[in-house]
Amino acid sequence: MPESAKKTTIYDLAELAGTSAGTVSAVINGNWKKRRISEKLAQRVLDLAEKHGFALNMQARALSREKSGIIGMIVPMYDNRYFSSIAQSFEARAREAGYFPIVTCTRRDPELEVAAARAMLGYQVELLVCTGATDPDRIHDLCAAAGVPTLNLDLPGGKATSIISDNFAGAFELTNRLISSCGNPNPSALFVGGRASDHNTRERINGFRESCRLHGIDVPKDNVLSCGYAAEKANVAYRSWITTNEAHPALLFVNSTISLEGLLPLIDTTANKEEKTPVVGCFDWDPFAARTRPNMIMVRQDVASMIKTLFEEIEDPSDDLRLIQIPTIIPPQTKEDLL
Amino acid sequence: MPESAKKTTIYDLAELAGTSAGTVSAVINGNWKKRRISEKLAQRVLDLAEKHGFALNMQARALSREKSGIIGMIVPMYDNRYFSSIAQSFEARAREAGYFPIVTCTRRDPELEVAAARAMLGYQVELLVCTGATDPDRIHDLCAAAGVPTLNLDLPGGKATSIISDNFAGAFELTNRLISSCGNPNPSALFVGGRASDHNTRERINGFRESCRLHGIDVPKDNVLSCGYAAEKANVAYRSWITTNEAHPALLFVNSTISLEGLLPLIDTTANKEEKTPVVGCFDWDPFAARTRPNMIMVRQDVASMIKTLFEEIEDPSDDLRLIQIPTIIPPQTKEDLL
DNA sequence: ATGGATTGCACAATCGGTTGCGCAGTGTCA
DNA sequence: TGACACTGCGCAACCGATTGTGCAATCCAT
Numbered sequence: 024m025p026e027s028a029k030k031t032t033i034y035d036l037a038e039l040a041g042t043s044a045g046t047v048s049a050v051i052n053g054n055w056k057k058r059r060i061s062e063k064l065a066q067r068v069l070d071l072a073e074k075h076g077f078a079l080n081m082q083a084r085a086l087s088r089e090k091s092g093i094i095g096m097i098v099p100m101y102d103n104r105y106f107s108s109i110a111q112s113f114e115a116r117a118r119e120a121g122y123f124p125i126v127t128c129t130r131r132d133p134e135l136e137v138a139a140a141r142a143m144l145g146y147q148v149e150l151l152v153c154t155g156a157t158d159p160d161r162i163h164d165l166c167a168a169a170g171v172p173t174l175n176l177d178l179p180g181g182k183a184t185s186i187i188s189d190n191f192a193g194a195f196e197l198t199n200r201l202i203s204s205c206g207n208p209n210p211s212a213l214f215v216g217g218r219a220s221d222h223n224t225r226e227r228i229n230g231f232r233e234s235c236r237l238h239g240i241d242v243p244k245d246n247v248l249s250c251g252y253a254a255e256k257a258n259v260a261y262r263s264w265i266t267t268n269e270a271h272p273a274l275l276f277v278n279s280t281i282s283l284e285g286l287l288p289l290i291d292t293t294a295n296k297e298e299k300t301p302v303v304g305c306f307d308w309d310p311f312a313a314r315t316r317p318n319m320i321m322v323r324q325d326v327a328s329m330i331k332t333l334f335e336e337i338e339d340p341s342d343d344l345r346l347i348q349i350p351t352i353i354p355p356q357t358k359e360d361l362l
Numbered sequence: 363m364p365e366s367a368k369k370t371t372i373y374d375l376a377e378l379a380g381t382s383a384g385t386v387s388a389v390i391n392g393n394w395k396k397r398r399i400s401e402k403l404a405q406r407v408l409d410l411a412e413k414h415g416f417a418l419n420m421q422a423r424a425l426s427r428e429k430s431g432i433i434g435m436i437v438p439m440y441d442n443r444y445f446s447s448i449a450q451s452f453e454a455r456a457r458e459a460g461y462f463p464i465v466t467c468t469r470r471d472p473e474l475e476v477a478a479a480r481a482m483l484g485y486q487v488e489l490l491v492c493t494g495a496t497d498p499d500r501i502h503d504l505c506a507a508a509g510v511p512t513l514n515l516d517l518p519g520g521k522a523t524s525i526i527s528d529n530f531a532g533a534f535e536l537t538n539r540l541i542s543s544c545g546n547p548n549p550s551a552l553f554v555g556g557r558a559s560d561h562n563t564r565e566r567i568n569g570f571r572e573s574c575r576l577h578g579i580d581v582p583k584d585n586v587l588s589c590g591y592a593a594e595k596a597n598v599a600y601r602s603w604i605t606t607n608e609a610h611p612a613l614l615f616v617n618s619t620i621s622l623e624g625l626l627p628l629i630d631t632t633a634n635k636e637e638k639t640p641v642v643g644c645f646d647w648d649p650f651a652a653r654t655r656p657n658m659i660m661v662r663q664d665v666a667s668m669i670k671t672l673f674e675e676i677e678d679p680s681d682d683l684r685l686i687q688i689p690t691i692i693p694p695q696t697k698e699d700l701l
Numbered sequence: 702a703t704g705g706a707t708t709g710c711a712c713a714a715t716c717g718g719t720t721g722c723g724c725a726g727t728g729t730c731a
Numbered sequence: 732t733g734a735c736a737c738t739g740c741g742c743a744a745c746c747g748a749t750t751g752t753g754c755a756a757t758c759c760a761t
Contacts, residue, residue, distance in 0.1 A: 032716090033718065048719060048720085049719090052719085082718090083717035083719090085718090086719095087717080088718085
C-alpha cells in the first residue's frame with residue numbers, strides 16, 4: 024500500500040501494467056470479456072489496482088457516462104424519529120440499489136430547500152426525493168428544467184408522484200381511540216400543531232373532526248390550533264388556550280412529536296401531580312415520548328412501507344402522477360387504554 | 363424558463379451569447395473583471411444563464427479544478443438526538459463554509475463504514491469526518507492513501523485529530539449527582555451499556571468508578587455491564603442483573619439513550635408504581651427521555667462546541683495530532699433532584 | 702505616423718474516465 | 732497460399748468545466 028499522496032488514476036495503472044487506459048477502464052468495470060481482454064492482463068490490472076488502493080474517480084465517470092449514480096433526498100430535519108428513520112432507510116435501500124445516496128436537511132426553510140436542490144442538481148443527482156418539503160412544486164420545476172425527475176415523500180405535491188401517510192384515516196382512528204380512552208362521553212377536544220396550509224395537517228384535522236362529529240363531540244374553531252410545527256409555537260398556543268379556557272382539554276391531539284416536545288412541560292403528569300391533564304394522542308412515534316405519560320397513544324407512520332414504495336416508484340416509475348397513501352400503524356389497544 | 367430536457371452547459375450559453383466557453387466560465391465564476399471581459403458581455407451571459415436555469419456541472423468543475431468542494435461525514439445512525447444534531451449542525455456549518463456536505467450513516471457496521479468511506483473517496487471528498495466510528499484508524503489509512511485528511515468526532519482514533527466529549531469528567535459529575543440525589547449513603551450502583559473496547563465507554567466507566575470510590579461506594583465487577591449499545595442487549599443484561607440480585611440497583615448509570623431505550627420498560631415508574639426503581643442517569647440527552655421519570659439526570663454532550671471546534675480544525679488544521687475534549691453540559695441541580 | 706501599452710476576448714490543453722472503431726497478429730480451411 | 736474469421740488490444744473523441752497564453756484591435760503619447 025504505497026502512500027501516494029495523490030490519487031492513482033487509470034493512466035497510472037495503465038503505465039504500471041504496460042497497457043492502455045481504455046483497457047484498464049474495461050477491466051475495472053468488469054467488462055473485459057466483452058472487450059476481449061485476456062484474463063492474464065485483466066488479473067494483472069486488478070492486482071495492481073488492489074495493491075494501490077485504486078478507486079475510480081466517480082466525477083470523471085459521471086462526466087463521461089452522463090449519469091452520476093447519485094440520488095438525492097431533502098428532509099426538513101434529522102432530529103426526530105420519523106425523519107431520521109426515513110433518511111436512514113432511504114440510504115440503506117439506495118445503496119442496495121447501487122446508488123450513492125445524498126441526504127440533506129433544510130430545516131423547513133423554503134429558501135434553503137431551493138438552495139439545497141440547486142446544489143444537488145449541480146452535483147448531477149439523477150433523481151431527487153423531496154421529503155416534507157414546504158414547496159415541492161417549486162423544486163419540481165427546478166429539477167424538471169434540468170431533466171431530473173422528482174418524487175415527493177411525506178408531503179404531497181401537485182407535479183410529481185407523492186407517497187404519504189394516510190393522514191385522514193390515521194387521525195380518525197387515533198381520535199376514536201382517544202375518545203374511547205378518556206372515559207368522558209363529551210370531552211373537550213383540542214388539536215395542536217402543524218400548518219393549516221399543508222396537506223397533512225389539513226387531513227389530520229379532518230380526521231380528528233370527523234371522529235369527533237361521529238361521537239357527537241363539538242369542536243369549535245378555537246379548538247384547532249395549527250400554529251406551526253415548532254415546539255415553541257405549540258407551547259405558546261397551548262398555554263394561551265388553557266389560560267382562556269381555565270382548564271386543560273380532556274382530549275389532546277398533537278400533530279407531531281416536534282409539537283409534543285413543546286407541550287409536555289405543560290401537561291406532564293409527573294410534574295403536576297394534582298392537575299387534571301388530558302388524554303394525549305400524537306400523530307408520530309417516539310419510544311421515549313410514548314413513555315412520558317401513562318396513556319399516551321402514538322400513531323406510527325409506516326416508514327418501511329413508504330421507503331419500499333418509494334423505491335418501487337424509482338425503479339419502475341408509473342406513467343401517470345399518483346398519490347399513494349400508506350396506512351399508519353396504531354398500537355394494539357390494551358386494557359389500560361380504557362380507564 | 364425553457365423546458366430543455368437536457369442540461370444547459372457553458373457551451374450552450376456561449377453559443378447563445380455569441381462568445382466562447384472560456385468566457386462564459388469566467389463570467390459564471392465572477393472573475394470576469396480579472397479576465398477583462400466587458401461588463402456588457404458579462405451581463406448578457408448572466409441573463410442567459412438565469413433565463414435557462416443554468417447550473418454549473420460540479421463534476422466537471424471538480425475534475426478540472428482537482429478539488430470537489432465536498433466534505434463527508436459518516437455517523438453511526440441518525441435516530442437519536444446526539445448524532446442527528448451532529449449531522450444537522452455539520453451540514454449547516456459546512457454550507458456556511460462553502461462546502462457541499464455529504465453525511466451517511468453506517469449503523470455501527472465496520473464493513474459498511476469502510477464501504478461508505480470508499481464510496482466517498484470515489485466521489486472525491488476533500489476531507490472525511492469519522493463520527494463514532496468503530497475503527498477510525500482503518501478509515502484513516504484508506505483516506506491517507508488517497509491523500510484525503512480525516513478527523514475523528516465523538517470517538518477518538520490514534521491517527522487523526524479527535525474531538526470528543528470529556529467523558530470522564532461528565533461521567534464523574536453525573537455520578538456525583540446521582541449519588542447525592544438517591545438519598546442513600548451506600549447505594550448499589552450499576553453501569554449499563556456501551557462497549558468496553560471503546561474509549562468513551564471506558565472513560566465513562568472510569569468516571570463512574572472514581573466518583574463511587576470517592577463516596578466510599580463499592581462497585582464490583584458485575585456492576586459494570588458494557589454489553590453493547592443496542593437497546594435489546596441492555597435490556598437483556600439489566601434483566602439478568604436484577605434477576606440475580608433480586609432487586610433493582612439504587613443508582614443506575616446508563617451509557618447512552620440507545621441503551622436507555624432498552625432499559626425503560628424495566629424501570630419505568632409509570633408502569634410499575636409499586637416497585638422501588640433506581641435513580642437514573644444517562645450520558646446523553648433526549649427531551650422526551652428526560653421526562654420519562656421524575657428525576658432522570660441527563661448529561662448533554664455539547665454538540666455546538668464540538669462542531670465549532672471541528673470546523674476550526676478543518677479550516678486551520680493543527681500540525682500535530684490532537685485529542686480535544688469538550689466539556690459536557692449537566693442541567694442545573696434543582697431542589698427536586700434531592701429527594 | 703509609429704511604438705508601446707491596454708483592452709477584450711478566443712484557443713486549446715487538461716482533469717480522469719468511457720466507448721466506438723480499427724488494426725495487427727494468429728488460426729483455419731479450401 | 733490466400734481469404735476469412737477471430738483474438739487481443741490501442742487510439743482518439745468526448746463528457747463539461749478551468750485556466751495559461753496569445754492575438755487583434757484600440758488608445759495614447761511622442
